[in-house]
Amino acid sequence: MAFSLFSGRSKVVNIVINDHSIRYVELKQKNPAVPLRFGQRFLPPGVISDGKIQDFDTLENILDECIEDWKIAKREVRFIVPDSLVMIRKVSIPADVKEDEIHGYLYLELGTAIHLPFEDPVFDIVSLGTEGKQQEVLVFASPEKYVTEYADLFKAVRLKPIAADISPLAIYRLYRQSDLAHSSEVLLSVQFDLDVVSMCVFEEHIPVFMRHIPGDLKENWKVKWSKGDSSEQEMVYEGEISELTFQLEDIYRDILKLMDFYRYSLSQGKKEVTKILVNGDHPMLGRIIADIKEQLEVPVDTLTVNIPGSEQDSFPNSFHLALGLGLKEVQ
Structure with missing residues (x-):
């Protein structure tokens, strides 16, 4: 999916920005996915909150420094729209609406037959088939204001945004390329980040339901320099372990509730x-993966990406989202 604000294609970098970090991946090859270069920079608290940019100037300055450090100036870029700004909705429309007319039809019906929780959306669609006089389409929507703000951010630092994507689709591309996906399964994808937990249900390779749990998981996590490596940073927990355990248990219950709701x-x-x-x-x-395996009694998969010739055991989990974004074809 690409929100309909951009066009063009060439060798690009893939950037994921969330409330606490900026990460990028450049691919060496797509099949199998092999990263060429990657990097991250942690953000100060308050620069982004719940996916919305709060301090544009500070974020622009930090991203500008990242571009210089990563040597990606004037490149084309794909980016992820924060999950908190995205919704998925199944909509029924008349069967005689042609494929190239669906976007226009949806825009005309917004606010009357079709209701979204925000104004001026940018969206993309997936057709789910026709039955009788109705056809079903899956609508991926986000407020244009916030998508445009991220695009403007990249333009301000001399990058060229060419595609916006959502995290469930990016991760699912990597999952599917890893030969883990089966059309007969109902998959619950859980993106367990430090600032938000996003869940998406896939049926026959198509995302049909998405929900995110905003939380204050960042509380008591501090950025520290890695021991033995003065050039690397990591997140270190400085609070009570019992408090963290309670937070995680609440999220596990929310995951179970979503499964029951589905x-x-x-x-x-x-x-x-x-x-x-x-x-x-x-x-x-x-630990989270082990807890989910123990408590939810459903088979659990994880992603493993190896880097040929690297001393690392595997590619870090935190970069999988940007790697999956890199598998996206730009229309």
């Missing part, structure tokens, strides 16, 4: 989640 409300008991995919940048992701 099973009993969305699919009327006809379908249920058959597999969970867990990814994210949370520093305790290993």
Whole structure:
């Protein structure tokens, strides 16, 4: 999916910005996905909140420094729209609306037959088929104001935005390329980041339901220089472990509630989640994966990406999202 603000294609960098970090990946090759270069920079608190830019000037200055350090000046860029700014909705429209007319039809029906929780959306669609006089389309929407603000940020630092994407689709591309996906499964993708937990249900490779849990998971996490490496930073927890445990347990319960909602409300008991995919940048992701395996009693998959010729055991989980973004084809 590409929000319809951009066009063009060439060798690009892939950037993911969330409330606490900026990450980039440049691919050496796409199949299999092999990263060429990657890097990250942690952000001060308050620069971005719930996906919305609060201090544009500070963010611009930091991104400008990143571009110089990473040597990606004047490059084309794909970026992720923060999950908190994205919604997925299934919409029924008349069967006689042609494919190239669907966008225009949806715009005309906004606010009357079609209701979104924000004004002036930018969106993309996936056709789900026709039955009788109706056809179903899946609408991915986000407020144009915020998508444009991120595009303006990249333009301000002399990058060229060519595509915006959403995290579930980016991760699913990597999952599918890893030969883990099956059309018969119902997959719950859980992106467990430090500032938000995003969940998306896939049926037959298509995302049909998305929900995110905003949280204050960043509380008591501090940026520190890595021991033995003065050039690398990491997030270190300085609070009470019991408090962190309570936070995680609350999120596990929310994941279970979403699974029950999907099973009993969305699919009327006809379908249920058959597999969970867990990814994210949370520093305790290993423990989180173990907890989910133990508590939710559903098979759990994770992503592993190896870098040929590298001394690293595998590519860091926190960069998987940017890597999956790099698999996107720009129309």
